[in-house]
Amino acid sequence: MSTKTVLITGATSGIGAALFEQYTQNGEQVIACGRDKTKLAAIAERAYQTCSFDMTVPHEIADATQHINLIDILILNAGNCRYIDNAKAFDGELFSDVISTNLTALGWLLQYLLPKVSSGGQVVFVSSSATILPFPRSEAYGASKAGIDYLANSLRFDLVEEEIDVTLIHPGFVKTPLTDKNTFNMPFLITSEEAAKRMIKGIDKRKKYLHFPKRLTFLLKFISFLPSSLWQALITRK
Ligand SMILES: NC(=O)c1ccc[n+]([C@@H]2O[C@H](COP(=O)([O-])OP(=O)(O)OC[C@H]3O[C@@H](n4cnc5c(N)ncnc54)[C@H](OP(=O)(O)O)[C@@H]3O)[C@@H](O)[C@H]2O)c1
Numbered sequence: 650m651s652t653k654t655v656l657i658t659g660a661t662s663g664i665g666a667a668l669f670e671q672y673t674q675n676g677e678q679v680i681a682c683g684r685d686k687t688k689l690a691a692i693a694e695r696a697y698q699t700c701s702f703d704m705t706v707p708h709e710i711a712d713a714t715q716h717i718n719l720i721d722i723l724i725l726n727a728g729n730c731r732y733i734d735n736a737k738a739f740d741g742e743l744f745s746d747v748i749s750t751n752l753t754a755l756g757w758l759l760q761y762l763l764p765k766v767s768s769g770g771q772v773v774f775v776s777s778s779a780t781i782l783p784f785p786r787s788e789a790y791g792a793s794k795a796g797i798d799y800l801a802n803s804l805r806f807d808l809v810e811e812e813i814d815v816t817l818i819h820p821g822f823v824k825t826p827l828t829d830k831n832t833f834n835m836p837f838l839i840t841s842e843e844a845a846k847r848m849i850k851g852i853d854k855r856k857k858y859l860h861f862p863k864r865l866t867f868l869l870k871f872i873s874f875l876p877s878s879l880w881q882a883l884i885t886r887k
Contacts, residue, residue, distance in 0.1 A: 682702065705750055751790070752796040785884065847861045
């Protein structure tokens with residue numbers, strides 16, 4: 650099998666870093682992206698290329714990615730999670746920041762990187778199982794990820810003629826610096842290595858949709874079919 654060029658955003662931490670490790674071990678050429686230049690320098694020797702940019706700043710993406718040629722697999726993984734702690738005193742700045750990082754930035758990344766994805770290539774969106782059911786305090790994060798779901802599912806139609814496949818991923822709870830900040834119980838938490846393994850397997854099979862761990866995602870899907878009054882009571886029960 651020929652070597653693939655895989656670009657990963659957010660390769661400096663958590664799931665993206667685990668994807669970087671596994672794709673590199675598999676012999677693929679990995680373009681590692683992130684903001685943190687020190688962390689990027691630490692993996693530069695094993696990377697095919699590194700790219701440092703803040704994905705909410707379009708000219709930084711344009712400058713940092715201009716030397717990238719063809720990409721076989723574009724993995725849009727980078728993201729942030731912040732919660733709305735007081736709904737009545739709704740924090741518009743926080744909402745805007747999360748939507749800007751998790752959703753609006755994907756528009757800029759697609760503008761600069763999609764033209765480089767080869768015919769027969771793939772685009773992968775890392776959304777969240779949080780979009781299966783609404784959760785308290787997740788107004789910003791959930792809305793940003795629900796936007797990604799629509800973006801990915803719509804883009805899939807429009808890339809058929811280009812022969813580019815789109816994979817949408819709904820991970821459950823994965824132990825990373827992002828979830829280390831959570832103070833609530835995270836059922837069926839898995840490691841970033843396990844998440845990356847499942848993602849790579851599904852991407853290899855060119856799956857349209859991946860969700861894991863199934864013991865969590867199937868439970869959420871089942872609950873979502875129940876009358877809304879029932880699942881609302883379940884979710885908000887103390
Ligand atoms: N962990 C989970 O349980 C879980 C569950 C479902 C979905 N997800 C999704 O999976 C993705 C990765 O999450 P993670 O848990 O691995 O988080 P993480 O460990 O906090 O890593 C986030 C990555 O995104 C990068 N990033 C954040 N903001 C950026 C920006 N403005 N510009 C450029 N890069 C930026 C960070 O780069 P720097 O370090 O260089 O700043 C870092 O590499 C996210 O989209 C997240 O929503 C995670």
